[in-house]
Amino acid sequence: MAPRHIRNVIVAAVLVLAAGAFVVFGRGLWYPLLLQITGGTPSVAGVVVRYGPAARARLKPHFTQVGVAYPPKKIALLVFKRERRVSLWADGKFVRAYPILAASGHAGPKLRQGDYQVPEGLYRIEFLNPASSYHLSMKVNYPNAFDQRMAARDHRTNLGGDIFIHGKNVSIGCVALGDPAIEELFTLAADAGHQRIRVIIAPNDLRTGGAIFDETAPQWVGELYRMIGAALAEFPVWMESNSAMDVSGRFKTKAFR
Numbered sequence: 001m002a003p004r005h006i007r008n009v010i011v012a013a014v015l016v017l018a019a020g021a022f023v024v025f026g027r028g029l030w031y032p033l034l035l036q037i038t039g040g041t042p043s044v045a046g047v048v049v050r051y052g053p054a055a056r057a058r059l060k061p062h063f064t065q066v067g068v069a070y071p072p073k074k075i076a077l078l079v080f081k082r083e084r085r086v087s088l089w090a091d092g093k094f095v096r097a098y099p100i101l102a103a104s105g106h107a108g109p110k111l112r113q114g115d116y117q118v119p120e121g122l123y124r125i126e127f128l129n130p131a132s133s134y135h136l137s138m139k140v141n142y143p144n145a146f147d148q149r150m151a152a153r154d155h156r157t158n159l160g161g162d163i164f165i166h167g168k169n170v171s172i173g174c175v176a177l178g179d180p181a182i183e184e185l186f187t188l189a190a191d192a193g194h195q196r197i198r199v200i201i202a203p204n205d206l207r208t209g210g211a212i213f214d215e216t217a218p219q220w221v222g223e224l225y226r227m228i229g230a231a232l233a234e235f236p237v238w239m240e241s242n243s244a245m246d247v248s249g250r251f252k253t254k255a256f257r
Helices: 003-025 027-038 044-066 145-154 179-192 221-232 237-241
Strands: 075-080 085-090 093-099 121-129 137-140 163-166 197-202 243-245 251-253
Touching: 044 093, 044 179, 075 179, 093 237, 121 145, 121 179, 121 221, 137 179, 137 197, 145 221, 163 179, 197 221
Parallel strands: 075 197
Antiparallel strands: 075 085, 085 093, 121 137, 121 197, 137 163, 243 251
16 A cells, blocks of 8 residues: 555544544534524423423332422432432432433542533532533532632632533533433423522542542542531432442332341
């Protein structure tokens, strides 16, 4: 094979790989533009009409099984970074869990824009995004008051933002749960009201062991983890250990012994 032909093949392969990477990781750039061109900007109501019936059909049996009316009055999402799991609680009962398909970073709070960290702390859902670059998403209110107070103490600025729980299986600094899971949570949030949702993000499940401390973490992280631990204490871990997650992320109930 001639050297020029080999070079052309290599260049073509690199271009194909680059294009593929842009389609996957550059979705946040091209997808909103596509929506503008096609005039297909969706709404929360439209998303619920489209995905709601199937999402409710998957969710409601879990609510029925634990004796919680749908839609519930209170919702909590417990996000465990090390375990790569999100546990859904409603009205004081564990409903089900979802595997985290992608999340960047390591143990420790988010400190600044571009550190690729998933935040840690006690949050709320600010709004639902039906036009997400990652299918559907829910905006987490990072930075919250605690994040801003610690940043002022450390003289940090540019804390970053745009933290979402979303679909697909790629993420940088957010929490990706896949499309079926986000359809369920998005529908639940729309039905119950996103203002009813608490989001607790922890480095690991503090109900079953001590916190993972990253060696580069700031001194105040101990205070943060005490706050997170106290919040998690409202959700008994034995209610979750009564089940086993299968590969789809659904829990299969097991009898107590």
